Amino acid sequence: MRENLINLAYLIAAVLFILGIKGMTHPRTAVRGNRLGAIGMLIAVVAALLDLHVVRYEWIIAGVVLGAGIGAVMARRVQMTDMPQMVALLNGFGGVASTLVAGAALMEALALATGVPLQFTIATAASGLIGAVTFWGSLVAFAKLQGLTGDIRIKGAQMLNAALLALTTAFGVWLVIDPSATWAYWALVVTASILGLSLVFPIGGADMPVVISLLNSYSGLAAAATGFVLNNNALIITGSLVGASGIILTNIMCKAMNRSLTNVLFGIWAPSEETASSDEVYAGKVKAAHADELALLLEGARRVVIVPGYGMAVSQAQHAVRDLVLMLEERGVEVEFAIHPVAGRMPGHMNVLLAEADIPYEQMKEMDEINPTFEQTDVVIVIGANDVVNPLARTNPSSPIAGMPILNVDKARSVIVIKRSLSPGFAGIPNPLFAAENTLMLFADAKKGALDLMNALKAA
Amino acid sequence: MELLVVSLTVFVLAIFVGFEIITKVPPTLHTPLMSGSNAISGITLVGAVISAGAQISLLTTILGFLAVVFATINVVGGFLVTERMLAMFRRKD
Numbered sequence: 359m360r361e362n363l364i365n366l367a368y369l370i371a372a373v374l375f376i377l378g379i380k381g382m383t384h385p386r387t388a389v390r391g392n393r394l395g396a397i398g399m400l401i402a403v404v405a406a407l408l409d410l411h412v413v414r415y416e417w418i419i420a421g422v423v424l425g426a427g428i429g430a431v432m433a434r435r436v437q438m439t440d441m442p443q444m445v446a447l448l449n450g451f452g453g454v455a456s457t458l459v460a461g462a463a464l465m466e467a468l469a470l471a472t473g474v475p476l477q478f479t480i481a482t483a484a485s486g487l488i489g490a491v492t493f494w495g496s497l498v499a500f501a502k503l504q505g506l507t508g509d510i511r512i513k514g515a516q517m518l519n520a521a522l523l524a525l526t527t528a529f530g531v532w533l534v535i536d537p538s539a540t541w542a543y544w545a546l547v548v549t550a551s552i553l554g555l556s557l558v559f560p561i562g563g564a565d566m567p568v569v570i571s572l573l574n575s576y577s578g579l580a581a582a583a584t585g586f587v588l589n590n591n592a593l594i595i596t597g598s599l600v601g602a603s604g605i606i607l608t609n610i611m612c613k614a615m616n617r618s619l620t621n622v623l624f625g626i627w628a629p630s631e632e633t634a635s636s637d638e639v640y641a642g643k644v645k646a647a648h649a650d651e652l653a654l655l656l657e658g659a660r661r662v663v664i665v666p667g668y669g670m671a672v673s674q675a676q677h678a679v680r681d682l683v684l685m686l687e688e689r690g691v692e693v694e695f696a697i698h699p700v701a702g703r704m705p706g707h708m709n710v711l712l713a714e715a716d717i718p719y720e721q722m723k724e725m726d727e728i729n730p731t732f733e734q735t736d737v738v739i740v741i742g743a744n745d746v747v748n749p750l751a752r753t754n755p756s757s758p759i760a761g762m763p764i765l766n767v768d769k770a771r772s773v774i775v776i777k778r779s780l781s782p783g784f785a786g787i788p789n790p791l792f793a794a795e796n797t798l799m800l801f802a803d804a805k806k807g808a809l810d811l812m813n814a815l816k817a818a
Numbered sequence: 819m820e821l822l823v824v825s826l827t828v829f830v831l832a833i834f835v836g837f838e839i840i841t842k843v844p845p846t847l848h849t850p851l852m853s854g855s856n857a858i859s860g861i862t863l864v865g866a867v868i869s870a871g872a873q874i875s876l877l878t879t880i881l882g883f884l885a886v887v888f889a890t891i892n893v894v895g896g897f898l899v900t901e902r903m904l905a906m907f908r909r910k911d
Contacts, residue, residue: 425890602836
């Protein structure tokens with residue numbers, strides 16, 4: 359009876375999670391959705407506390423207090439620009455928790471001699487593998503995003519990864535054949551940990567949106583695997599929801615870069631034969647402008663579109679950009695934001711930064727929605743973005759970014775690019791947009807550029 | 819075996835539900851979607867709580883305790899940071 363009630367509570371929790379995610383389909387209902395999810399979690403945890411196996415509470419209370427304290431401080435302190443790092447860490451913690459629970463469940467089953475069915479050992483091995491890869495992979499992603507480490511390319515990384523995966527699988531098979539071999543589980547966790555490190559170390563900065571989405575998916579799948587270990591439907595349902603969510607985001611990110619998941623994971627770029635050197639593209643054609651001239655251009659504009667990129671996040675320019683937008687709007691200019699799916703370091707990164715600066719969400723437009731409007735746009739201001747506005751993607755089929763969907767800002771009447779230098783973006787190729795006839799460069803860091811434009815507008 | 823089939827059924831159906839709902843989330847909310855879904859993937863906390871409280875052996879208790887700590891950071895940090903982000907999204911007034 360008690361067991362049935364507990365399982366019903368888990369079911370209610372799972373339903374609340376589904377409703378919670380459903381709330382995320384609109385900004386108006388999203389806050390309520392998040393709270394429904396939190397209530398679901400509370401119900402699930404209370405149900406777990408009522409489980410007959412739970413006989414003492416001191417370790418649980420200590421763990422919850424410690425974890426809640428750390429989590430609350432992290433959530434409160436983190437800057438919006440650092441959200442990718444935060445999500446990477448949380449992914450990792452979810453993964454390692456699944457690995458630890460599966461390990462503990464294995465040892466409990468052996469100690470109680472309750473019998474270890476095939477489903478149990480296979481799921482345990484899966485949980486150990488996915489959880490450990492997620493944890494270490496996420497820590498590397500965190501370190502990269504935080505600028506603690508660069509991209510480290512290991513020679514023969516693919517061979518190494520294949521060998522590690524084979525070894526991990528071998529330990530898994532051993533565990534399935536002989537469930538009493540707990541050493542095999544921990545050996546599996548160790549090799550999977552190294553695999554997690556070697557998978558993420560070579561992946562470059564602008565590919566981070568894919569990596570974070572994928573690790574997000576893994577953290578869900580690890581929870582689902584643990585659900586199979588514990589025979590717990592709440593874990594299975596929730597884990598697969600999160601798994602699906604991560605996969606969908608991964609897919610969106612890959613499409614937005616026109617790269618396959620394998621290419622991202624193994625750092626492969628499409629072969630490019632004849633990309634022009636930056637000298638050929640830029641020589642004598644780049645026009646640097648002073649903020650005063652640009653202010654005159656903006657004065658006469660009726661419609662302005664702003665394209666933010668990672669550069670805006672790096673220099674924390676979102677508030678300066680907001681002030682610039684307000685000033686333009688005061689002068690009767692219509693302003694919208696064009697947001698490329700892979701702008702920034704995680705899906706939706708730019709939107710959160712702009713929301714932090716009080717930009718209403720109706721003003722943030724997705725690529726497909728805004729692309730047809732560039733021809734009717736007087737001025738586009740590109741702030742710290744590069745590859746996502748490179749027209750080569752459209753015009754040069756042999757370019758490494760050929761076929762990548764881009765924001766067609768070159769079709770606007772004038773383009774202002776705020777950028778520190780002509781240095782190439784992640785794809786490592788020059789951008790003909792900077793040399794286009796209708797483009798003016800404002801060489802400055804994103805924040806200073808926005809402030810300069812604002813001061814010039816004030817004076818004009 | 820029977821149990822495995824039931825679990826697999828639940829797993830596959832839940833993935834379909836996930837795909838149906840999540841494809842409807844607008845790109846504007848993708849970051850909160852990630853942190854929020856992240857928070858609920860801390861559901862492993864359920865298993866962690868049982869391991870930490872079952873007192874089978876010292877080792878399983880320690881593993882359970884560590885899992886409780888990590889999963890709770892995931893849950894509490896995830897929900898709070900999502901709440902903080904979502905509070906910033908506003909309509910034009």
